[in-house]
Amino acid sequence: MVSAEKLYTLATPRAVAAELGSAGFEDGTVRYGVVAYRLVYRTVDPHGRPTTASGLLVLPLNSERRLQAVSFAHGTGSHKDDSPSMRRGAFVSAPVIAHASAGAAGVAPDYLGMGKGPGLHPWMDIGSETTASLDMLRAARAFVPRTGHVLEREVMVTGFSQGASAALGLSRALQAGEDRWFRLGALAPVSGAYDFGGTELPALLDGKVEPKSGVVYAAYTLVAFQRLHDIYDSPGEVFRAPYDSTVEALFDGAHTGEQLMRGTPGTVDELLTEHGRELLAHPTGPLAAALRTTDAVCTDWAPRAPVRLYMATGDEQAVNANTERCRAALFRKGVDAPVVDLGAVEYHGSRHLGSNVAATSSIVRWFGELRQQ
Structure with missing residues (x-):
């Protein structure tokens, strides 16, 4: 302490x-x-x-x-x-x-x-x-x-x-x-x-998650996992303009939820490029490896x-x-x-x-x- x-x-x-x-x-x-x-x-x-x-x-x-x-x-x-x-x-x-x-x-x-x-x-x-x-x-x-x-x-x-x-x-x-x-x-x-990778990400892409929530979670997923796992080379690979130059900054810990809502579009398709959508729909490489760890919380142990x-x-x-x-x-x-x-x-x-x-x-x-x- x-x-x-x-x-x-x-x-x-x-x-x-x-x-x-x-x-x-x-x-x-x-x-x-x-x-x-x-x-x-x-x-x-x-x-x-x-x-x-x-x-x-x-x-x-x-x-x-x-x-x-x-x-x-x-x-x-x-x-x-x-x-x-x-x-x-x-x-x-x-x-x-x-x-x-x-x-x-x-x-x-x-x-x-x-x-x-x-x-x-x-x-x-x-x-x-x-x-x-x-x-x-x-x-x-x-x-x-x-x-x-x-x-x-x-x-x-x-x-x-x-x-x-x-x-x-x-x-x-x-x-x-x-x-x-x-x-x-x-x-x-x-x-x-x-x-998260097997159920939640597909759900936010196919409309089972409330649209605005899906946008925020899609953005947060890509930004947060990028910081730890280097899953894209530049924001423009996964985010459409103008969000490719603004979205990462929204998740700096100084922006409120209201600012996050105002700074993102209403649908996932307005936010993501085709590559960004494909990356979440069918994760590969470092993102897939990271999601296997995230998704193991219920699968790799047996609570006593x-x-x-x-x-x-x-x-x-x-x-x-x-x-x-x-x-x-x-x-x-x-x-x-x-x-x-x-x-x-x-x-x-x-x-x-x-x-x-x-x-x-x-x-x-x-x-x-x-x-x-």
Whole structure:
């Protein structure tokens, strides 16, 4: 751990309920007030070089000394501030607060290049999402004795959208014993693009993903994977004019989601050249190799802890086939991972976002039941 900063205190359950309500989340599981901290900690970048990252730690007030950690991995954001430790009473921080207010230690990495972390964010890079998540847990364990607490060994792991794959990556690392203390207790990912190359990319090209979301994800995929894997020689190979000279800059961590929406066209065909479209439809070379790693989160291991996969009916961003593929892959490994279909839930008109809200209270309750067993 490099530093710890107290961000805010919600001293009573009523204050927590108001905070969750302002973000559009339920308050039926609130039992404690909470205190929130931003931790800055040492970790490694995608190439294994030393760097730092930040994250949100939320602890229950007047609770037991021994706390079980719940690691929450957040969904996609474009601005550095679209991360748990940078926003209060918001979509990205509410799940962390909800778990803490039920008596757990809520732990949420901002990811590399987000929050107070330097550099650019390596989006959908499972390796660095895993190390950032695991090192955030280690930083939390180092810090909580200052508050009179200790963290138990078992970690409950959850995450939404991008964070669903990150949650699987962290869980795989915990089960493999990559930390000497922490162990995997349970896993509850929500609305992930688990089969990113095989299911999600084809879906955004053929119109199964909501068009504007498809444009943003197509752009983010090419820009983010280019930075790590050198998949094209110049932007003009994959992006049509005028976007070939503007799109990469939109993903610099300083542009808001609104700016991203304004700076991209309405359809994938307006954004991509024929080569760009073909690269996403039939990845080859470095992109294909990278996607094999991204898509392995459900296929190359068998969780020994309880698993539930959460999704919303008709998700317009992370198509439901991702969850079906993940469940089938785990089943082939001998793992029964039931799918919890949350129905046609919505948040600001989005079922994808609605699934995070609806799943949070359900997962808080399930993790609580497991803790009591």
